[in-house]
Amino acid sequence: MSLASRNQANNFKNSLIVFVGGMSYGAVGSIVKLSLEAGFTNFQVMFSQVFFGWLIFLAIAFLRVLFRGHRIKVTKTQVLKLIACGLVNGSTGLFYTLSLGRLPASVAITMLFQFTWIGIVIQAIYTKKMPSIWSVLAGIIIFGGTIFASGIYNLNPESLDALGIIYGLLAAISCALFMFLSGTVETEVDALDRGLLFLTGAALLGFIFCPSYFTSGALQAGIWKYGLLLGPLSSVIPVFFFSVATPYLPSGLSTIMASSELPMSIMCAMIILGEHVEPLRLIGVGIILFGVVVAQIKNIRYSS
Numbered sequence: 001m002s003l004a005s006r007n008q009a010n011n012f013k014n015s016l017i018v019f020v021g022g023m024s025y026g027a028v029g030s031i032v033k034l035s036l037e038a039g040f041t042n043f044q045v046m047f048s049q050v051f052f053g054w055l056i057f058l059a060i061a062f063l064r065v066l067f068r069g070h071r072i073k074v075t076k077t078q079v080l081k082l083i084a085c086g087l088v089n090g091s092t093g094l095f096y097t098l099s100l101g102r103l104p105a106s107v108a109i110t111m112l113f114q115f116t117w118i119g120i121v122i123q124a125i126y127t128k129k130m131p132s133i134w135s136v137l138a139g140i141i142i143f144g145g146t147i148f149a150s151g152i153y154n155l156n157p158e159s160l161d162a163l164g165i166i167y168g169l170l171a172a173i174s175c176a177l178f179m180f181l182s183g184t185v186e187t188e189v190d191a192l193d194r195g196l197l198f199l200t201g202a203a204l205l206g207f208i209f210c211p212s213y214f215t216s217g218a219l220q221a222g223i224w225k226y227g228l229l230l231g232p233l234s235s236v237i238p239v240f241f242f243s244v245a246t247p248y249l250p251s252g253l254s255t256i257m258a259s260s261e262l263p264m265s266i267m268c269a270m271i272i273l274g275e276h277v278e279p280l281r282l283i284g285v286g287i288i289l290f291g292v293v294v295a296q297i298k299n300i301r302y303s304s
Contacts, residue, residue: 011253014245015296018257021241026264028234029105030272035226042097044218047206048227050090051213053235054199061196072193078186082194085181086201088174089239093202094209095171102164110150111168113262116142118176119255126180127250134297135252141291142259148284149262179254182239183246191243198239256295263288 028049035045064070074082099108117139120131147153186194207213246254263285269275 011249012296014248015253015257017241017245018249018254019260019292021238021245022258022260023264024233024237024241025258026261027268028230029109029265030268031226031229031233033105033273035223035230038222038226040218040221040223040226041210042101043206043210044213044216044223045226045230046093046097047203047210047213048218048223049093049230049234050199050202050206052224052227052231053239054196054203054231056231056236057192057196057199057239060192064192072190074186074189074193074197078189079197081185082189082197083201083204085178085185086198086203087205088181088201089178089198090202090205091174092171092178093234094205095167095174099164099167099171102161103168104155107150107152107155107160108164108168109262109265110146110152111165112171112175113142113146113150113259114169114172115176115179116146116255116259118172119179120252122176122180123250123252126184131250131252134295135250135256138256138291138295139252141294142256142288145284145287145289145291146259146262149266149281149288150284151278151281153280176255179242179246179258182242183249183254187247191240194243195236195239198243199235202235253295257292259288259292 032045035048036042040048061070061072065072096108096112099111103111120135120139124131182194182198189197213219242254242258249257266277266281266285270277
């Protein structure tokens with residue numbers, strides 16, 4: 001196999017890793033709904049996601065030091081940069097939570113999913129190159145699929161809250177920006193160490209907006225049960241998988257592959273929450289997955 005072919009094959013494998021990371025995050029919405037129905041606030045749930053994820057990363061880091069003698073080799077500058085990236089990651093959950101408080105879930109997730117084309121724009125600005133035709137086409141297809149899959153077409157535009165839409169778009173921008181930063185900032189640092197520092201930044205931001213988390217009685221009331229699920233699904237798996245794979249992919253392609261989040265969220269809503277999903281939304285899921293395939297046309301034939 002030629003060097004070009006090997007590179008394409010590696011692109012495909014790394015794209016699959018990002019795809020799985022997006023799927024993991026897609027399961028979060030249903031668990032968040034269950035935790036909110038249990039009486040916990042949006043900010044308590046948001047902080048639980050990053051806090052329990054941070055605890056898991058911390059435990060893994062401790063075990064690596066204890067049993068493998070692993071040394072975390074990072075400079076103060078690297079620590080600050082990676083924590084700053086974590087603040088960007090945490091802001092996605094923050095803005096998405098604020099958006100959900102003002103908009104129907106279908107509209108909020110549609111706003112969030114603008115990160116697919118925003119990621120392509122960020123890549124073009126950074127590289128000063130036009131994105132490939134396949135990336136642009138995939139972004140357009142995924143955007144169209146999102147309209148159907150989210151069910152936003154059923155809503156009255158007059159009922160939409162303008163500030164909620166702004167929050168949703170800010171969530172999309174921060175999500176795309178984190179995908180870009182996770183693929184470009186201090187990529188020589190070990191993936192698990194990067195993940196720990198990313199989550200440190202996100203947890204700091206979460207604590208700023210929910211300073212009463214430990215004194216509110218939420219832990220005693222059982223939010224830890226949801227945190228143990230949300231931590232791995234929303235923080236550990238996506239952050240680690242993105243840390244591993246995004247440094248080897250264009251940021252536009254990374255955001256396209258992460259669009260697996262929406263199909264997974266719809267499947268979980270059907271299975272976990274028992275929600276009825278009309279056929280047109282399922283067609284939208286199919287369109288999104290087709291868009292992902294389009295983005296991988298160059299790489300699929302070299303994956304074997």
